[in-house]
Amino acid sequence: MKAGFLIALMEQGLQMFIVLLIAPAAVGITRTVKARFMRRQGPSILQPYRDLLKLCRKESVIAANASWLFRAAPYLIFALTWVAAALIPTYAAGLMFNWAADAIALVAILGAARALLALAGMDVGTSFGGIGSSREMMIATLAEPAMLLVVLTLSIAGGTTRLPEIATFFLDQPMVVRVSLALAFLAMVIVALAENARIPVDNPATHLELTMVHEAMVLEYSGRHLAMIEAAGQLRLVAYLSLIACLFIPFGMARADSSITALLVGLLVYLLKIVAGAVALGVWEVSIAKMRVFRVGEFLGVAFIFAFIAILLSFLTQELLG
Amino acid sequence: MNHAYDISHFLAGMMLVVSFALIYQDRLLALLRTFALQAIVLALAVAWQAYAQERPHLFITAALALGLKGIVIPYALGRMIAKLGIHRDVEQVVGVGLTMLFGLGLTALSLMMVLKATASASSLAREGLAISLAIILLGMLMMITRRNAVAQIIGFMSIENGLILGATGARGMPLVVEISVAFSVLIALFVFAVFVFRIRERFDTVDVEALDRVRGDRR
Numbered sequence: 001m002k003a004g005f006l007i008a009l010m011e012q013g014l015q016m017f018i019v020l021l022i023a024p025a026a027v028g029i030t031r032t033v034k035a036r037f038m039r040r041q042g043p044s045i046l047q048p049y050r051d052l053l054k055l056c057r058k059e060s061v062i063a064a065n066a067s068w069l070f071r072a073a074p075y076l077i078f079a080l081t082w083v084a085a086a087l088i089p090t091y092a093a094g095l096m097f098n099w100a101a102d103a104i105a106l107v108a109i110l111g112a113a114r115a116l117l118a119l120a121g122m123d124v125g126t127s128f129g130g131i132g133s134s135r136e137m138m139i140a141t142l143a144e145p146a147m148l149l150v151v152l153t154l155s156i157a158g159g160t161t162r163l164p165e166i167a168t169f170f171l172d173q174p175m176v177v178r179v180s181l182a183l184a185f186l187a188m189v190i191v192a193l194a195e196n197a198r199i200p201v202d203n204p205a206t207h208l209e210l211t212m213v214h215e216a217m218v219l220e221y222s223g224r225h226l227a228m229i230e231a232a233g234q235l236r237l238v239a240y241l242s243l244i245a246c247l248f249i250p251f252g253m254a255r256a257d258s259s260i261t262a263l264l265v266g267l268l269v270y271l272l273k274i275v276a277g278a279v280a281l282g283v284w285e286v287s288i289a290k291m292r293v294f295r296v297g298e299f300l301g302v303a304f305i306f307a308f309i310a311i312l313l314s315f316l317t318q319e320l321l322g
Numbered sequence: 323m324n325h326a327y328d329i330s331h332f333l334a335g336m337m338l339v340v341s342f343a344l345i346y347q348d349r350l351l352a353l354l355r356t357f358a359l360q361a362i363v364l365a366l367a368v369a370w371q372a373y374a375q376e377r378p379h380l381f382i383t384a385a386l387a388l389g390l391k392g393i394v395i396p397y398a399l400g401r402m403i404a405k406l407g408i409h410r411d412v413e414q415v416v417g418v419g420l421t422m423l424f425g426l427g428l429t430a431l432s433l434m435m436v437l438k439a440t441a442s443a444s445s446l447a448r449e450g451l452a453i454s455l456a457i458i459l460l461g462m463l464m465m466i467t468r469r470n471a472v473a474q475i476i477g478f479m480s481i482e483n484g485l486i487l488g489a490t491g492a493r494g495m496p497l498v499v500e501i502s503v504a505f506s507v508l509i510a511l512f513v514f515a516v517f518v519f520r521i522r523e524r525f526d527t528v529d530v531e532a533l534d535r536v537r538g539d540r541r
């Protein structure tokens with residue numbers, strides 16, 4: 001009993017720390033892929049780790065009129081994002097805290113982190129922070145309903161909103177062509193791009209006043225606070241990649257009560273999935289241009305429409321076959 | 323059998339998505355290409371039904387859909403757009419976002435209605451009817467919201483795509499009827515073409531809003 005408890009705790013702990021460990025590497029891989037496509041050498045994949053270390057060592061400059069919120073927000077954002085990333089089933093479905101991995105709770109946790117970031121952006125009172133916060137909230141109001149609809153589409157199919165159970169349900173099913181799942185996947189990818197401030201919505205590599213969204217909010221941060229926010233951004237990317245992998249390509253994931261070999265295979269497959277996702281993101285980012293901020297609404301509207309059609313079609317299938 | 327359902331569901335769902343793309347698209351040439359895509363998906367769906375239900379005459383319907391609506395009509399409309407010299411944007415009465423929301427509502431409505439009304443029919447027929455009703459309503463929505471005459475023609479043609487999809491899912495539509503429908507659509511295209519060129523000659527635009535001026539008691 002006690003040994004079993006310890007092993008379960010270790011498995012959950014492994015999941016929590018593996019997302020933390022690979023998060024900077026995922027961003028590093030995306031940057032390297034982009035650099036290679038532009039025929040540049042590009043920094044090493046380990047560069048994001050070094051950046052985080054450097055930021056932690058540097059002095060943190062805080063504006064004189066900053067409130068306690070400004071200082072607390074980076075840690076809270078990091079903690080919330082880490083909780084979200086740790087809850088999403090990555091390499092195994094039957095972990096200890098799986099009862100908490102509810103899709104709607106997950107959306108709420110990520111939403112709370114975003115709300116904190118928007119508040120922190122406005123705290124010092126610079127105009128850029130305000131622009132960034134207002135744009136971020138505009139994107140959020142459009143992306144969150146679409147994401148909830150995607151999750152509900154899968155929940156209708158799986159009969160639960162708990163992520164590990166949905167993943168196991170799709171693992172048990174034979175491979176089928178489901179147009180609703182394909183649409184839900186497209187909608188999810190669009191939402192993930194918007195939420196992670198990736199290229200058609202926001203460019204993570206520039207500080208151009210007219211276009212920046214995410215960077216505008218964190219402009220006032222430096223030192224260890226900036227390190228926390230950067231780490232949270234990397235964790236969020238890994239969280240969304242894991243979520244897509246868990247919901248749409250759960251193959252290779254270890255089930256509940258499986259052997260050590262199954263867990264190892266699950267871990268390896270999960271790492272491969274994240275690497276594939278990071279490479280795909282890099283290829284996607286070099287192939288298209290950034291949108292105007294005011295067209296983002298249309299882009300996310302497409303995600304909403306896709307998710308809604310997906311839910312209608314899955315309802316139709318359910319009525320006809322179920 | 324389940325396999326047959328999966329693939330027909332996939333193709334019908336794709337047609338629905340393309341219908342939404344038609345409403346979303348506001349450039350005429352791209353609209354035309356989207357319409358051709360819908361016809362090609364329709365041809366695939368009909369061909370799959372022909373194979374799955376073992377009704378070989380449906381292959382003729384599929385070939386008609388592909389040949390007429392996938393190739394001939396888009397080509398003819400493309401010539402028409404080129405001759406009219408209107409490669410510009412399509413004007414719309416209401417914004418795209420609102421139209422899309424209307425479209426979603428219509429789709430939900432038609433699914434609910436058909437599922438309630440046809441409880442005793444086979445699942446293939448119910449599926450086809452539900453999605454084809456949605457496509458028909460979306461085509462009508464497109465005809466209402468667009469003011470450009472060419473875009474309205476495309477809306478009309480997509481209504482016809484929906485009809486064919488519904489007819490192939492349900493048993494009983496004779497081949498003669500299908501062929502005559504296909505050719506009457508072709509005739510309709512000629513009528514539309516003449517009509518559009520006349521509108522253009524008379525009013526110097528293909529915006530049907532201009533026709534309101536003909537009515538004396540406007541506003």
